[in-house]
Amino acid sequence: xxxxxxxxxxxxxxxxxxxxxxxxxxxxxxxxxxxxxxxxxxxxxxxxxxxxxxxxxxxxxxxxxxxxxxxxxxxxxxxxxxxxxxxxxxxxxxxxxxxxxxxxxxxxxxxxxxxxxxxxxxxxxxxxxxxxxxxxxxxxxxxxxxxxxxxxxxxxxxxxxxxxxxxxxxxxxxxxxxxxxxxxxxxxxxxxxxxxxxxxxxxxxxxxxxxxxxxxxxxxxxxxxxxxxxxxxxxxxxxxxxxxxxxxxxxxxxxxxxxxxxxxxxxxxxxxxxxxxxxxxxxxxxxxxxxxxxxxxxxxxxxxxxxxxxxxxxxxxxxxxxxxxxxxxxxxxxxxxxxxxxxxxxxxxxxxxx
Numbered sequence: 001x002x003x004x005x006x007x008x009x010x011x012x013x014x015x016x017x018x019x020x021x022x023x024x025x026x027x028x029x030x031x032x033x034x035x036x037x038x039x040x041x042x043x044x045x046x047x048x049x050x051x052x053x054x055x056x057x058x059x060x061x062x063x064x065x066x067x068x069x070x071x072x073x074x075x076x077x078x079x080x081x082x083x084x085x086x087x088x089x090x091x092x093x094x095x096x097x098x099x100x101x102x103x104x105x106x107x108x109x110x111x112x113x114x115x116x117x118x119x120x121x122x123x124x125x126x127x128x129x130x131x132x133x134x135x136x137x138x139x140x141x142x143x144x145x146x147x148x149x150x151x152x153x154x155x156x157x158x159x160x161x162x163x164x165x166x167x168x169x170x171x172x173x174x175x176x177x178x179x180x181x182x183x184x185x186x187x188x189x190x191x192x193x194x195x196x197x198x199x200x201x202x203x204x205x206x207x208x209x210x211x212x213x214x215x216x217x218x219x220x221x222x223x224x225x226x227x228x229x230x231x232x233x234x235x236x237x238x239x240x241x242x243x244x245x246x247x248x249x250x251x252x253x254x255x256x257x258x259x260x261x262x263x264x265x266x267x268x269x270x271x272x273x274x275x276x277x278x279x280x281x282x283x284x285x286x287x288x289x290x291x292x293x294x295x296x297x298x299x300x301x302x303x304x305x306x307x308x309x310x311x312x313x314x315x316x317x318x319x320x321x322x323x324x325x326x327x328x329x330x331x332x333x334x335x336x337x338x339x340x341x342x343x344x345x346x347x348x349x350x351x352x353x354x
Contacts, residue, residue, distance in 0.1 A: 028200035033192055034115055040193030041111060047104045054097045061089055070094050073246040084249040091243050099236055102229045109229075115191060116352060119204045120345035122184045126202075127338050129177050134331055136170035141324060143167040206348045208295055211288050221278050228277060234270040241266040284354045291347045298343050302336040309333050 038044055064086065071087045079087070146163040149155045186196050213220055225231050241263035248256070312329035315321045 025199050025201045027203055029203045030115065030119055033119070033188070034112060036192035036194070037111055037115055038108070040191070041107070043107050044104065044111075047100060047107060050100050051097070051104075054093055054100060057089075057093050058097070061086065061093065065090075071247060073243045076246045076248065078248045078250045078253075081249055081251050084247070087247065091247070095236060095240055095243075099233060102233050102236070106229045111191075113349070113352065116349055118184065118188050118191065119202055120206070120349065122181065122188065123202055123204055124338070124342055124345060125177060125181050125184065127341065129174065129181065131331065131334055131338060132170065132174045132177055134327075134334075136167070136174050138324065138327060138331070139163075139167040139170040206344055208344045208347060210292050211351050211354070213285070217282065217285070221281055224281060225274055225277060231270070231273060231277060234266070234273045238263070238266040238270055281354070284350070288347070288350055288354060291343065291350055295340070295343050295347065298336070298340040302333070302340055305329075305333045305336040 070091050073091075143163045143166070146155060146160045150157065150160045185199055188194075188200075189196050189198050215223075241259070244255075245259040245263045309329045309332065312321060312326050316323065316326040
């Protein structure tokens with residue numbers, strides 16, 4: 001969705017400034033930004049340090065007991081304190097490594113989602129800023145024309161004040177969006193560990209491609225639940241509770257009741273989490289279908305605006321309308337293009353999260 005160019009139309013001041021800015025700022029792809037963000041992420045570094053620590057702990061246990069195998073805990077058994085101590089350490093270390101692996105994957109996905117959202121928001125707002133600047137130029141022209149008309153007695157002071165207010169509002173909108181973009185770039189730079197005031201020309205191409213469910217909804221949900229990290233963490237919590245319930249020290253049986261309650265509670269939590277996830281998947285798929293309808297409607301709206309523009313171009317050539325009216329028709333097309341672009345970016349994020 002680039003800026004629409006028209007034959008024999010000289011570039012505006014806004015377009016010229018944008019072109020110059022693109023030539024002086026470095027380009028940044030989503031893949032490059034994601035690599036920088038992952039390298040800079042404090043959360044990922046902490047998780048890696050945890051992985052290293054757990055691996056060292058595993059090696060320490062190996063050195064002490066000569067093996068590292070998780071004991072069987074499918075049924076209740078009682079062992080002496082010494083055996084209980086080192087086998088519990090073996091289980092806890094192994095379980096912690098599993099949970100840390102899942103947490104790392106969740107953090108990676110969250111980082112990807114945040115970066116996708118940041119990229120699309122910046123590009124959308126940069127395009128919106130171009131539109132606002134062009135709109136402000138038109139409002140300025142209307143105000144200047146209004147001052148001339150007022151001097152000739154063609155409009156009232158009230159009408160002139162309205163034109164001035166519209167022009168001032170348009171300048172305020174430009175200023176506010178510029179500040180918003182500054183904040184967005186600061187957030188992007190913070191994610192990547194770059195200088196806070198650094199700017200880029202973002203390269204992020206997204207195409208609208210309707211999502212096709214690879215199987216029936218039931219089969220898709222079953223497959224999704226088997227690889228969803230939040231569900232896998234719940235399943236690991238059940239295993240942890242099961243171990244505590246079934247692998248017991250001969251010297252201390254004081255926690256038997258609480259261990260049993262924790263195991264049953266973990267099972268209930270997993271069941272509820274699966275139900276919630278199934279509902280979330282079904283709702284998300286419905287939202288995808290709704291977005292596809294919105295996309296088709298936005299395409300139809302754009303086609304109508306383009307047809308209106310062609311009519312305006314013909315009328316301008318024969319002198320029926322002013323250049324200002326033609327420019328307004330051009331902006332109408334740009335508005336519909338940006339509306340379509342917004343849907344495409346949102347749909348891409350919906351497919352990613354689905």
